[in-house]
Amino acid sequence: MELYSLTLQEALQLLNAGEVTSVALTESVLARIDAIEPRVQAYLALDREGALRRAEDQDLRRKNGQGGSLCGIPLAVKDVLCTTSMPTTCGSRILEHFVAPYDATVISRLDQAGSVLLGKLAMDEFAMGSTSENCAFQTPHNPWKIGYVAGGSSGGSAAAVAADECFASLGSDTGGSIRQPASLCGTVGMKPTYGRVSRYGLVAFASSLDQVGPLTKDVRDCALMMNAISGHDPRDSTSLNLPVPDYTGALQEGLKGIRIGIPQEYFGAGLDSEVDQVVRQGIAMLKEAGATIVDVTLPHTEYCVAVYYLIAPAEASSNLARFDGVRYGYRDRTADTLGDLYNRSRSQGFGDEVKRRILIGTYALSAGYYDAYYRKASQVRTLIKEDFAKAFTTCDLMVSPVTPTPAWKIGEKADDPLALYLSDILTLSANLAGVPGMSVPCGFNRQGLPIGMQLQAAHFNEEVLLRAAFNLEQRAGVAGKKPVIA
Amino acid sequence: MAKLARLDLTATEVERMTGQLDAILSYAAKLDELDTSGVLIHRPDVVNAFRDDEVRDSLPRERALANAPEQNGESFVVPRIIG
Numbered sequence: 201m202e203l204y205s206l207t208l209q210e211a212l213q214l215l216n217a218g219e220v221t222s223v224a225l226t227e228s229v230l231a232r233i234d235a236i237e238p239r240v241q242a243y244l245a246l247d248r249e250g251a252l253r254r255a256e257d258q259d260l261r262r263k264n265g266q267g268g269s270l271c272g273i274p275l276a277v278k279d280v281l282c283t284t285s286m287p288t289t290c291g292s293r294i295l296e297h298f299v300a301p302y303d304a305t306v307i308s309r310l311d312q313a314g315s316v317l318l319g320k321l322a323m324d325e326f327a328m329g330s331t332s333e334n335c336a337f338q339t340p341h342n343p344w345k346i347g348y349v350a351g352g353s354s355g356g357s358a359a360a361v362a363a364d365e366c367f368a369s370l371g372s373d374t375g376g377s378i379r380q381p382a383s384l385c386g387t388v389g390m391k392p393t394y395g396r397v398s399r400y401g402l403v404a405f406a407s408s409l410d411q412v413g414p415l416t417k418d419v420r421d422c423a424l425m426m427n428a429i430s431g432h433d434p435r436d437s438t439s440l441n442l443p444v445p446d447y448t449g450a451l452q453e454g455l456k457g458i459r460i461g462i463p464q465e466y467f468g469a470g471l472d473s474e475v476d477q478v479v480r481q482g483i484a485m486l487k488e489a490g491a492t493i494v495d496v497t498l499p500h501t502e503y504c505v506a507v508y509y510l511i512a513p514a515e516a517s518s519n520l521a522r523f524d525g526v527r528y529g530y531r532d533r534t535a536d537t538l539g540d541l542y543n544r545s546r547s548q549g550f551g552d553e554v555k556r557r558i559l560i561g562t563y564a565l566s567a568g569y570y571d572a573y574y575r576k577a578s579q580v581r582t583l584i585k586e587d588f589a590k591a592f593t594t595c596d597l598m599v600s601p602v603t604p605t606p607a608w609k610i611g612e613k614a615d616d617p618l619a620l621y622l623s624d625i626l627t628l629s630a631n632l633a634g635v636p637g638m639s640v641p642c643g644f645n646r647q648g649l650p651i652g653m654q655l656q657a658a659h660f661n662e663e664v665l666l667r668a669a670f671n672l673e674q675r676a677g678v679a680g681k682k683p684v685i686a
Numbered sequence: 687m688a689k690l691a692r693l694d695l696t697a698t699e700v701e702r703m704t705g706q707l708d709a710i711l712s713y714a715a716k717l718d719e720l721d722t723s724g725v726l727i728h729r730p731d732v733v734n735a736f737r738d739d740e741v742r743d744s745l746p747r748e749r750a751l752a753n754a755p756e757q758n759g760e761s762f763v764v765p766r767i768i769g
Contacts, residue, residue, distance in 0.1 A: 301749040395730060408730065437735035503720065506713035517691060524692065527762050528753035538767045539692075547694040555693055559703050562691040564710055573714055579722040634730075659731075 203228035205682060208273055208367040208421040215262065215272050222255035222262075222272025225367075226316055229274045233318075233365050236685045242340045242350075242360040244279050245286045246319035254316045261314060270428055271314030276366040278357045279320035280327055281412070282401040283307055286317075290403050291325040291335040291353075294523050294530045294549025304401020305436065306370060306412050306429045313428045318366055321356030325551045326520065327374055327405040329353050330623070331610070332381070334553045339610055342385055343683040344649055348607040351381030357415045358385035362650075362683060368416045368425050372402055374409045375508055376602075376627025379639040382415050383602035383652030386641045386678070388422045388669070389415045393659045394634035395440040398433030406515035407438070409508075409631040418679045419640065419670045423447035426662060442660060450663050451670040456490035458668065461595030465501040466626055470618030472605040478643035478651040479601045485675040486599070486668060494595050498587040501625055503580050508628045510564050510577035517561025523549065581632050588633040592658040597668055599655050601626060602639045606649035626654065636662045640669040641678045650678075 203225050206214070214220040230248055237243060251274060258272040277283070280290050282300035289295045303311070310317070324334040332355025333339050340355040342348040343363035350359040354371030358381035361369050371378040373391035382389025390413045397412045404410060414425035427448065432441040462483065467476065487493055525531035525545030532544035547555070564573040591598060604622040630637035635656055642653040653672065655665045673679050687707070688695045695703065747760075756763040 298753055301745055301752060395732065408728070434737065438730045438732055440732060500720075503717060506716040510710065510713050510717075521692070525755060526764055527750075528755075531755035536765055538764050541765055542692040543694045546692055550693075555691075555695075555699075556703065556706060558691050558693065559687050560707060560710060563687050563707050566687070566690060573710065575727065576714065576717050576722060578727040579725040580717050580720055581728040582725050583720070583722070585728060632728075 202232070204232040204364045206367070207417045208424055211273055211367055222258045222316060223252060225272065226251050226255040226274045229318065229364070229366060236363055236365070239346045239685055240341050240343055240359050240363050240365065241338045242321055242356040242363065242365055243276070243319045244289060244291070244322050244337055244356070247286050247317070250285060251316050251318050258314050258316060268312055268314035269424070270310065272316060273367050274316040274318050275310060275368050276318045276321050276357070276360050277307065277370040278323050278354050278372055280323055280372050280403045281307055281370060282403065283317065283320065286320060288320065288403065289337070290327070291323045291337065292550065292554070293336045294546070296530065298528050300401070302401065305398035305433045307401060309429050321360055321369060323356055324353035325554050326403070326516070327353040327372055327377055328516070328553050328557055330376065330380055332356065333610060334551055336551055341610070342607045343685055344386060345607065345647070346686055347610060348649070349384065349610050351384035351607065353377040354381050354415065358382050358387050358389065361385070361387045361415050361417060363685060364682070368414055368421055370412055370429070371415050372410055372412050373631065374405045375512060375624070375631055378413045378415060379602050379627055379637055379654060382639040383654070384607040384650065386650030386652070386681070387415050387417065388419055388641065389413065389639045390422055390426065390662070390665070391630060391637045392426065392430065392662060393636045395438055396636070396660065396662070397429050398436040398439050400433055400435040404519040406512040407519060408515060409512060419666055419673050420448060420451060423451060423666050445663060447662060447666055450667045453667055454490045455486060455668060455671050458491045458597070458664065459595040460486055460491045460493050460668070461496035461591055461598040462493060463496050463498050463501070463591070463598050463600055465498050466600035468622070470604050470616060470622035471601060474645040475601050475603070475605060475651050478645070479599070479653050482642040482653045482672055482676060483599060485672055488675065489671040491668070496591040496595055496598060498591060498629065500580065500584045500587050501629065504584060504625050504628045504632060505621065507577045507580050507584065507632060508624070509560070510573050511581065513557040513561030514564040514574045515561070517558045517565065520554070520558055525549070584629060585633040588629070588635055588658070597655050597657040597664050599653055602652045602654040606645050606647070606651055630656055635659055636665055638665045638669055640672055642672065642676055643678060
C-alpha cells in the first residue's frame with residue numbers, strides 16, 4: 201500500500217509508532233502529485249522544498265517529544281486562505297502575485313499542530329461558483345472521471361483529497377462550496393457552525409455566510425481536523441467563545457435514541473433517481489444503527505434562493521471593494537487619475553462572474569433599495585433560521601441529498617431549471633441559518649460517480665453530525681474506495 | 687451601477703448585465719409574499735465583541751508595502767486624485 205493512500209489517522213499512527221517518517225509521507229505525496237496532477241489540476245501552488253524541510257523539522261520535533269496533534273501530516277488548503285509562505289490568488293488574476301503579509305488563523309493553527317503545508321488549491325474566483333470552472337488559471341478535474349467537474353468553489357480541495365494528493369485539505373463554504381465538491385468527489389466535507397472556526401485571514405466573500413472547514417478521506421480524519429482548527433479567535437469578532445470538544449470522542453456510539461429528520465422540501469422534482477435511491481439506502485443504514493426516522497418540514501425553503509442571492513452578492517460587492525490596484529494586486533498602468541486606476545484595474549483583473557455579482561450586490565445595496573432588498577432578505581433569513589430551530593425540537597439532525605445529480609462534464613451547464621433550483625436550496629439554507637452541515641460519501645451511480653449524503657444539525661452540534669456520519673460510513677462500505685485516475 | 691461598483695463595462699456587457707439585474711427584481715418580488723413586520727434582522731450570536739483600548743503590535747510598514755504596485759518606502763503611490 202502506498203503511503204499517500206493512507207488516511208490521516210493511519211498516517212499519524214505509523215508516525216507515532218516510528219514506522220514511517222514525515223519526510224517519507226511527504227515524498228510519497230509529492231510523487232503522487234507529479235504522477236497525476238497533469239490530469240487532476242488541483243494545485244495552483246506547490247512548495248516542494250518548503251514541505252520537505254518542514255517535514256524534516258517535524259520528524260525532529262516528534263523525536264524530541266514536541267510534536268503537535270497533526271505532527272508531520274502533509275496538508276493543502278484552498279487558495280482563499282492567507283499564507284505568508286506562498287501566494288494567495290483566490291483563483292483570480294487580480295491577486296496573481298499577491299503574498300499575504302500574515303497567515304490566516306486556521307493556517308497558524310495547522311502550523312502549530314505540526315502539519316506540513318504542501319500548497320494552495322484551485323477554486324472558483326473569489327469563491328464564486330459551483331464548478332471551479334471560474335478559476336482564472338485552471339479547472340480542477342474530478343478524479344473519479346477526468347473531464348468531469350470536481351464541483352465548487354472548493355473544487356481543488358475536494359479533488360486533491362479524493363486523488364490522495366494530500367492527507368486532508370481546507371475549503372470554504374458560503375452557499376455549499378465545501379459540501380457540494382465533497383459530495384461530487386466522494387470525500388467527507390464539513391461546513392462548521394457559523395462562528396465555530398475563525399475567518400481571520402479567509403479572504404471574505406460574504407461575511408455573514410462564510411466558514412472554513414475540512415475535506416477529508418473519512419469521518420475520523422474530519423474530527424481530527426476540526427479539533428485542530430476550531431475555537432474562538434479574538435481577531436474574528438464573529439467567532440464564538442465556546443469550548444471545543446474532542447470531536448473524535450463520540451464517534452463509536454451507535455445511534456440509539458437519535459432522531460433523524462427528513463425534510464420533505466429537499467426530496468422532490470429535479471432529484472436524480474439514483475441519488476434519491478442511494479440517499480434513501482443511507483437513511484435505512486442509519487435506522488439500522490438505531491436511529492428513529494421522522495418527517496420534518498422547513499416551510500420557508502422556497503425563499504432561500506431569493507434571500508441568498510440578495511444577501512451574498514451585496515456582501516460580496518462590499519468585500520471586493522478593497523481590490524482597487526492601490527495597495528496590492530493587479531494595477532492598470534495606463535490610468536492618469538485614481539478613479540480610472542480603480543475602474544481599469546478591477547475591470548481587467550476580475551473575471552465575468554465576479555463582476556456580475558459585484559454589480560448585482562451594488563444594486564441591492566444602493567440608496568433607496570437597501571430596505572427593499574438587503575434588509576427584507578435579512579428578515580426572511582430570520583424566518584429560515586427559525587424553521588431550523590423548530591425542526592430541531594423534533595429531531596437531532598436532518599439528512600438529505602447534497603446535490604441533485606452526481607458530477608457532470610466540464611463545460612456543460614445544467615439546463616434543467618428544477619435541478620438548478622434544487623442544487624441551490626439543498627446547501628444554501630445551512631449558511632443562511634448558520635447551522636453546521638456535512639457531506640459524507642454514501643454510494644455511487646452506475647457510472648461510478650460519487651453520491652454524498654448531507655447531514656445538518658443545530659448550532660454547535662457538530663458532534664451529532666460526526667457520530668451519525670461515522671455510523672453511516674461503517675455501513676455504507678464506500679470509504680477506502682479509490683478512483684482510478686485515467 | 688458600474689460607476690458605483692468601479693467597473694468599466696463594454697456596451698455588450700452593459701446590455702447583458704442589465705438583463706441579469708432584473709433577476710433581483712424577481713427575488714425581491716418573491717420575498718414580498720411574506721409579511722415580515724416585527725421580524726428581527728438576522729445577526730450573528732456575538733454581541734459587542736470589544737477589547738480594551740490598549741495599543742498593540744500592528745503590521746510593520748515594510749510588510750504592508752511589500753505587495754504594492756508602486757510605493758515610496760513610506761506610502762502607496764497612486765495617480766492624482768482629481769482629474
